[in-house]
Amino acid sequence: MKQRGQVVIDKILDTAERLFYAQGYNNTGINQIIEESDIAKASLYKHFDTKTDLLIAYVRRTHELWFSRLEASINKVTDPKGKLLALFDHHMERQKVRLYGGCPFIKANDEAGMSDPKVLAEIQSAKIHSRQFITTLVENSGHKKILTDDELAETIYVMLEGSIVTASVFKKPDEIRSAKKIIEKLI
Incomplete structure (x- = not known):
């Protein structure tokens, strides 16, 4: 209780x-x-104490909930390469749930991250954690090695971030789906 x-x-x-x-x-x-x-x-x-402290707590909790959902979704997939593709499926689903409202961390950054270093640090921490998770999945994937592990992890990260932003602009998952198809060719 x-x-x-x-x-x-x-x-x-x-x-x-x-x-x-x-x-x-x-x-x-x-x-x-x-x-x-x-x-x-x-x-x-x-x-x-302040509205900024509330924003930082919001970002921290949102990240914890976001990551636990992501991890649960990815852990349902057993194939190591499939886990990389499941990243895109998860984000498509989350954008549908959020009515293509975009990334809560980018939204918070746009409003407060530019002016408050504590907010920016919390948002950066969330994004670094996301990138590290992707890197671990890449390292364990047995991908084709067209790219190095670091290059593939960065490519996936940037494609996810960009396709989520684009999905929020056009209110549909097409770019996330396209990014997934491109990554599928690289793995």
């Missing part, structure tokens, strides 16, 4: 996640978060 403090933190973060993603960090006020979380103002400030 969760302690009361964690229940309040979860309510705040659930609300912040929904609002930051849907309407943006800069367009979301603390009072809206307090109201929609149905908590007292003192409760928010007991757990988060």
